[in-house]
Amino acid sequence: MSLSEPVLLLDTARAKRNLDAMCARARLAGTRLRPHFKTHQSHVVGRWFRDAGVSAIAVSSPAMAEYFAADGWDDITLAFPFHPGMRDRIDALAARLRIGITLADADALAGVAFGAPVDVWLKIDVGSHRTGFDPDDLHTLQRVASAVAGRTDTRLRGLLAHAGHTYGARGSGAIARIHEQALARLRTLRERLAAGVGPLELSVGDTPACSTQADWAGVDEMRPGNFIYYDLVQWQVGSCGVQDIAVAMACPVVARHPARGELVVHGGAVHFSRDSMAIDGRPVFGMAVAPDGAGWGAPLPDVTLHRLSQEHGIVRAPEAFIRAHPPGSTLYLLPVHSCLTADAMGAVRTLDGETLAMMPRGPSAPA
Amino acid sequence: MSLSEPVLLLDTARAKRNLDAMCARARLAGTRLRPHFKTHQSHVVGRWFRDAGVSAIAVSSPAMAEYFAADGWDDITLAFPFHPGMRDRIDALAARLRIGITLADADALAGVAFGAPVDVWLKIDVGSHRTGFDPDDLHTLQRVASAVAGRTDTRLRGLLAHAGHTYGARGSGAIARIHEQALARLRTLRERLAAGVGPLELSVGDTPACSTQADWAGVDEMRPGNFIYYDLVQWQVGSCGVQDIAVAMACPVVARHPARGELVVHGGAVHFSRDSMAIDGRPVFGMAVAPDGAGWGAPLPDVTLHRLSQEHGIVRAPEAFIRAHPPGSTLYLLPVHSCLTADAMGAVRTLDGETLAMMPRGPSAPA
Numbered sequence: 001m002s003l004s005e006p007v008l009l010l011d012t013a014r015a016k017r018n019l020d021a022m023c024a025r026a027r028l029a030g031t032r033l034r035p036h037f038k039t040h041q042s043h044v045v046g047r048w049f050r051d052a053g054v055s056a057i058a059v060s061s062p063a064m065a066e067y068f069a070a071d072g073w074d075d076i077t078l079a080f081p082f083h084p085g086m087r088d089r090i091d092a093l094a095a096r097l098r099i100g101i102t103l104a105d106a107d108a109l110a111g112v113a114f115g116a117p118v119d120v121w122l123k124i125d126v127g128s129h130r131t132g133f134d135p136d137d138l139h140t141l142q143r144v145a146s147a148v149a150g151r152t153d154t155r156l157r158g159l160l161a162h163a164g165h166t167y168g169a170r171g172s173g174a175i176a177r178i179h180e181q182a183l184a185r186l187r188t189l190r191e192r193l194a195a196g197v198g199p200l201e202l203s204v205g206d207t208p209a210c211s212t213q214a215d216w217a218g219v220d221e222m223r224p225g226n227f228i229y230y231d232l233v234q235w236q237v238g239s240c241g242v243q244d245i246a247v248a249m250a251c252p253v254v255a256r257h258p259a260r261g262e263l264v265v266h267g268g269a270v271h272f273s274r275d276s277m278a279i280d281g282r283p284v285f286g287m288a289v290a291p292d293g294a295g296w297g298a299p300l301p302d303v304t305l306h307r308l309s310q311e312h313g314i315v316r317a318p319e320a321f322i323r324a325h326p327p328g329s330t331l332y333l334l335p336v337h338s339c340l341t342a343d344a345m346g347a348v349r350t351l352d353g354e355t356l357a358m359m360p361r362g363p364s365a366p367a
Numbered sequence: 368m369s370l371s372e373p374v375l376l377l378d379t380a381r382a383k384r385n386l387d388a389m390c391a392r393a394r395l396a397g398t399r400l401r402p403h404f405k406t407h408q409s410h411v412v413g414r415w416f417r418d419a420g421v422s423a424i425a426v427s428s429p430a431m432a433e434y435f436a437a438d439g440w441d442d443i444t445l446a447f448p449f450h451p452g453m454r455d456r457i458d459a460l461a462a463r464l465r466i467g468i469t470l471a472d473a474d475a476l477a478g479v480a481f482g483a484p485v486d487v488w489l490k491i492d493v494g495s496h497r498t499g500f501d502p503d504d505l506h507t508l509q510r511v512a513s514a515v516a517g518r519t520d521t522r523l524r525g526l527l528a529h530a531g532h533t534y535g536a537r538g539s540g541a542i543a544r545i546h547e548q549a550l551a552r553l554r555t556l557r558e559r560l561a562a563g564v565g566p567l568e569l570s571v572g573d574t575p576a577c578s579t580q581a582d583w584a585g586v587d588e589m590r591p592g593n594f595i596y597y598d599l600v601q602w603q604v605g606s607c608g609v610q611d612i613a614v615a616m617a618c619p620v621v622a623r624h625p626a627r628g629e630l631v632v633h634g635g636a637v638h639f640s641r642d643s644m645a646i647d648g649r650p651v652f653g654m655a656v657a658p659d660g661a662g663w664g665a666p667l668p669d670v671t672l673h674r675l676s677q678e679h680g681i682v683r684a685p686e687a688f689i690r691a692h693p694p695g696s697t698l699y700l701l702p703v704h705s706c707l708t709a710d711a712m713g714a715v716r717t718l719d720g721e722t723l724a725m726m727p728r729g730p731s732a733p734a
Contacts, residue, residue: 004452108694254449327451361714
């Protein structure tokens with residue numbers, strides 16, 4: 001393959017295998033699967049989920065809700081904190097489909113009224129300290145829950161959490177400790193709140209726990225997103241095997257510097273994003289894999305992307321590898337964080353050569 | 368202003384002032400100004416340069432060359448290393464306009480022939496060690512220069528450098544030391560090569576040097592890009608004042624956490640990019656500014672964006688500031704690296720409310 005620019009390749013067989021595995025895990029756990037679509041942001045990939053029996057999804061912005069509503073999805077949770085500036089866009093969605101919003105601040109609905117009922121999830125901070133209500137602050141939670149339950153334009157649906165700190169875990173045992181602590185907090189909180197406002201659902205989403213944990217007792221839905229593609233971070237955490245990673249960047253080599261053990265590819269921060277992971281204490285932005293037919297096979301751990309500028313990627317590699325890759329040859333690199341890489345690229349190309357469009361970049365509405 | 372999603376604001380008066388100042392600096396230096404258009408990636412902003420008398424530009428990908436060629440630019444240098452996979456796209460451009468390419472590997476033209484003459488610049492590594500030929504490797508450079516000069520489908524134009532290590536400098540004096548060393552190397556190399564291949568131009572581009580240095584003797588063109596918008600890094604380096612930064616992210620507040628001194632905005636890695644800078648030894652992704660009319664004024668150094676996930680931005684701020692910004696209010700944040708933030712956003716909105724489109728995301732050609 002000789003490329004004129006970097007391309008994000010998608011091995012659809014791997015992605016569909018990841019999808020089937022997660023559907024099976026959700027069935028076994030007895031929970032609804034509400035996959036997060038922020039990773040693929042693609043109508044075509046979304047339809048694979050529909051074919052697998054998925055009918056409810058999560059998204060991370062009003063624009064993404066609108067994009068998937070346009071492809072017929074009619075049960076969408078905006079798993080990102082609602083604020084009054086979103087009101088008109090959420091209201092327009094509520095008029096045509098079942099839309100859920102997430103509250104992370106006691107005043108997020110101040111002055112807001114909806115024309116059609118909106119599901120409301122209370123975001124609970126189970127330990128990642130990104131956002132959400134403190135589960136120990138029962139006073140605030142009871143007040144917010146009662147207020148939502150007492151309105152005619154909202155339905156108090158349940159408690160929603162994302163244990164993002166599982167990304168710092170290494171292996172199933174470490175993920176289990178975080179997962180069990182998060183579930184214990186949510187179950188206790190649900191009991192305490194139910195006395196005042198009736199039954200509440202629990203929605204839990206983080207790819208490490210959804211990919212590895214068996215205990216989902218009392219959980220109504222799981223919301224993993226990244227698993228459709230996986231990536232090097234998920235492999236490092238222990239969510240997947242390296243053979244499950246379904247996307248790879250194909251980057252043209254543009255220059256070789258054997259004396260310093262590096263080659264340069266077209267593939268920079270605007271392609272990979274700047275998310276990195278530590279390997280042996282050093283930041284890495286991607287790891288090479290061996291080409292295999294139209295796709296790729298085993299990782300090449302001594303060929304890593306370790307420095308990025310806007311369009312350049314600097315790859316550390318053994319001298320023989322560098323000499324074997326003149327300008328115009330192609331390097332295949334697994335991304336550190338597939339959500340951000342896919343978002344940066346804006347499209348994926350299947351191994352059959354079909355380009356799958358993603359949600360367009362840029363402003364989505366007059367805002 | 369109440370926003371439904373993050374918006375990248377552009378203060379056109381500041382940008383045009385930056386443009387006028389750089390045009391004046393180039394005139395004073397007696398060099399051609401060949402601005403790099405990777406920062407704004409916008410037809411409309413590009414036309415301001417044309418109105419200011421600019422006729423030659425630099426871009427960082429074949430797609431960007433095609434995008435600006437479509438708006439009538441007819442003297443374009445691809446200031447990114449050429450490789451054989453680009454041949455067809457460059458050839459199509461060469462048939463209709465003056466296109467220059469950059470070589471950073473002795474084999475980059477292997478097997479390549481163009482149908483119309485292409486300008487060739489030899490990329491020289493003046494110390495940033497990203498890519499380019501070693502200026503001390505005269506043997507290789509003489510061989511490559513002679514080969515290019517001896518072809519009928521290429522014109523050996525000159526030596527091109529980007530002293531990217533000025534970004535690590537602090538203040539005009541430190542920038543000067545890097546700049547003078549880079550120019551000394553280029554001048555010496557030009558003399559040595561000219562004996563064999565005739566006169567060569569020098570093209571130098573880095574916003575810190577172009578914004579602050581007075582010595583351009585012997586330099587034929589300067590290629591700064593970032594200066595049109597500037598950003599926090601350029602301010603830290605000393606290229607600009609904070610009042611010269613012409614873009615700011617406007618982000619809706621979505622949740623407050625006064626107990627931990629933080630608030631959460633809609634504005635994450637897919638909006639800001641993940642480029643960070645160190646302030647007091649800690650990574651910062653943005654700094655707040657006070658709103659001022661339709662735009663913004665002075666920086667608020669104790670309100671900083673210090674943690675990002677895909678859509679969330681976590682801002683550290685004093686408690687009074689947090690309490691005064693309920694969900695739905697707007698925070699204005701200067702970006703760390705405006706090139707990457709603009710690229711991530713895909714559009715800018717002027718203070719008059721006009722949205723300026725940018726180069727579309729996604730694959731630009733069948734590749």
